[in-house]
Amino acid sequence: MSRWEPDARGRMVAAALELFAVQGYDRTTAGDIAARAGVTERTFFRHFADKREVLFSGPGSLDEMVTQGIAAADEDAGPLQMVIAGVRQAAVELVEVRTREQAAERARIVEATPALRERELLKMATMTAAAQAALMERGVAELSAGLAAHSGAAVFQTAFSRWVSGETDLDLPESVDEAAAALRDLC
Amino acid sequence: MSRWEPDARGRMVAAALELFAVQGYDRTTAGDIAARAGVTERTFFRHFADKREVLFSGPGSLDEMVTQGIAAADEDAGPLQMVIAGVRQAAVELVEVRTREQAAERARIVEATPALRERELLKMATMTAAAQAALMERGVAELSAGLAAHSGAAVFQTAFSRWVSGETDLDLPESVDEAAAALRDLC
DNA sequence: GCAGGTGATGTCAGAAACTGTCATCACGGT
C-alpha cells in the first residue's frame, strides 16, 4: 500500500470546485481545500502556483489546440479564416473533455469572482498571443495577425458564453460557427 | 499649516511608479511605497483596494470615454464604426492626460509583471462590457454588440501597443485609425 | 471664540496567501 493516496492533485481540484461552489472563492482558504483533499496546505502550493491556479490547471491548454488548428488550416485561407479554424479546433477538443454542465458550473464560479476572472483573461491573452505567433509563422503580417488573433478570441469567448448560458441550443463548435458568421456580417 | 502634507494619493502613485521601475513590482512592498510617500501602510490600503490598483486609479476611466464616444457616434453608422468612434475618442482624451513617455514607462512595468497584466486585462474587459452595453443601448443586437465591442478593444490594444513601442510614428488617435483600417482589410 | 462633528490618518492585532528549509519515508533500482 502506498504511503499516500494517489492523485493528490485531482483530489485538490475536485475539493476546490466543491468548496468554491458552496461557500464561494473568498471564504475558502487554501488550507480548507488541502484538508478536504487529505493533504497539507504546503502540498497545495507545491502543486499550484497560487490559489486561483487550481481551476486553471487542465492538462491540455487551449493554446496548443488553437496553434495546431491554425497550422493545419487551409493553405489559401485568409488570417481570419485560419484563426477561426484554430478556435473551432479548440472547441471540438474542449467538448470532448468536459460536459456542458461541468463547463457551466466552472464558468459560474469564475464569473462570480473577479480574481478568477482576471486569471481567465490572462489565459485567454496567452492564447491570443500564441495564435498571433502561429499566424505570423504562416506569413501573416504582425498587425493583421494581432487583430485576427483578437477577433478569434472574441469569437471563442462569445461562442463559449452563449453555449454555457444556454442562449443557443447549438453545441460548442457550431456555436463558434455562428459567432464567426456574425463577425463576418459585422464588416 | 496642515496636519498632513496634501495629495497623499498622488505621492503614493509617484512612489510606486519609481519603486516598481527600479526594483520591480514583486520586490516592492506596500510598506515601501507608503514609507516613500510619507504615510503608513494602512493608509496605502485605504486609498487603493490592493497593491496593484495603485497603477490603475486614474480619475477618468476609459469606460466613460468610450461609452460617450459611442453615444455620440453618427446615427447611420454600423456597430463597428460606432465602437471605433468610441475608442478613438478615448485615445484623444488619453493623449491629453499622459505623454507617450509616461505611457511607455507605465506599459513597461505592467508588461513585465503578470499580476499587473491581469489587472489591466480586467480593466479592458470592463471597458469592453461597457462598450457592448452602449451599443445595445443604441439598438445593436447582443451578439453583434459583443463582437463589435471585442473588436474595438482589439483595435485599441493594438494601436496603443504600436504607439508606445514606437512601431509607428503616428500619434495615438491616428494609430487607432490605422489599426481600424487594418481590421477592415481583414474582412 | 468655542463646543462638537467630521474626515483623514496612525496604531495595533490578526487572518490568509504564499515561500524557504529541513526532516521523513515509501519506492525503485543496484
Added chain:
DNA sequence: ACCGTGATGACAGTTTCTGACATCACCTGC
C-alpha cells in the same frame, strides 16, 4: 540489504489585506 529519489509533512517567516479603535486638525454653528 543499501542507497538515491521524489512526494510529502512540519514549521518558521514575510507579505498582503482587514477590522477596530484612537487621534487630532479643520470646519460649522452658535
